[in-house]
Amino acid sequence: MKILVGLGNPGQTYHETRHNVGFRVIQLLAQRRGVALDQRLVSPRDGRPACVSGDYAHDGQGIRLVMLLTMMNESGEALRALPSAPEELLLICDDVNLPLGTLRLRPQGGAGGHHGLESCLSVMGTEQVARLRIGVGVTSLPRDLHEFVLSPFGPTERPLIRQAIDQAAQACEAWASGGIEAAMNRYNTNA
16 A cells, blocks of 8 residues: 655645645545545544545555644654555655745655654654655745745646646656656656
8 A cells, every 4th residue: 555645734724825735636636536535543642633544546556645634743643643664655745945836756855844744754763755845935935934834825826836736646646656766757847
């Protein structure tokens, strides 16, 4: 089973924000594949809701779609409810350091200042976890990055981010069926 994990903040307030592009990739795949994200897992630590998921098959590979229900900075806590090995996971998140619409797949590495990714890697106890970063940055980043990532995309940005989310969904399935190298060669864009 390959597990696609979308990072974001739960709740309608955050739905269209930059920080929630990972969720939007999972939601797009669920919509395309007719998957209900109705399997719920709770935190083994305190019984709080941890994530919702749904499964499907693609090219003979079982794929689990997961949306975490903790706030972004506590993403790793939700992973505790999801029994999995690092090599089964692809973490999907935003990246303010990549230009808007850029995709960057990597087999491993640090968090690069992304607190949700940092939380996941800490709980997993390794940086050997594949990740797909989706660029949400602009030419001149504002000083208050917290406010920026919790803001919605502007009207001129929306078509580009929709296209990036579509490409990211395809990259996720390429990773699940063909591995990280094949997905990187096909979907990584130059920044």
